[in-house]
Amino acid sequence: MANDTSIGPSAKLAVLVDADNVSASVADSLMAEVAKYGTAHVKRAYGDWTGTGLRGWKEHLLAQSIQPMQQFAYTTGKNATDAALVIDAMDLLYSDRLDGFCLVSSDSDFTRLAQRLRESGLTVYGFGERKTPKPFVAACDKFIYLENLTGPADTAAGPAAPTPAAGLKGDTALVNLLRNAVEADSDDDGWARLANVGNSITKQRPDFDSRTYGYGKLSELMAATTLFDVDRRSSTGKATMIYVRDNRRPRPAPA
Known part of the structure; x- marks a missing residue:
């Protein structure tokens, strides 16, 4: 399947969570967000579950039917969890039964994994905090910042307040990003279908999200700009169907 950030609710996804790197408080809102892109056929969270550091995950694992994957920390300072997640991802890739992956971590160590999955034609959704290194963000088809998800979170910041016009x-x-995307997808009268505009934007900026600016939908953000x-x-x-048009363009003369 070709990479497509809108593969639809029937898409079969694997959700792989680096629990050592992600707070348990985002689990519910994370899975709600994943449901927008497809069905999570595989749900796994990786970490050393013998310690106390991941205790907060327990109730969320049960509620969301996420399988805990035990990975002992064999050596101090070495992240064995990352290696275990990558190995499982490649096994799932070669099973040839999935349409995409959701990689949940703010760690740049998964950059090459995201690239490899996309090279095989699968769609990759990344989830992490705003501190996530840009190479990992750029390696994904779409990247969602955990701070933008609704619900309880103890990340650096919650959802943003609406930015005024x-x-x-x-x-x-x-402004340039929005205008260029509209222009690229517009018809002779300047109108562009919003869904196509959104796809064009995501291809340029995988981490673009209207919620970053305090608006739940792209249509709300574009209207708020008054442009x-x-x-x-x-x-x-x-x-x-929603269509948008750069209001600097002259309106066509009445027929």
């Missing part, structure tokens, strides 16, 4: 318009990188026209189109028996 002035702040959004002053963010040159954001785009937003049009919801519906027809009998069909779902509503």
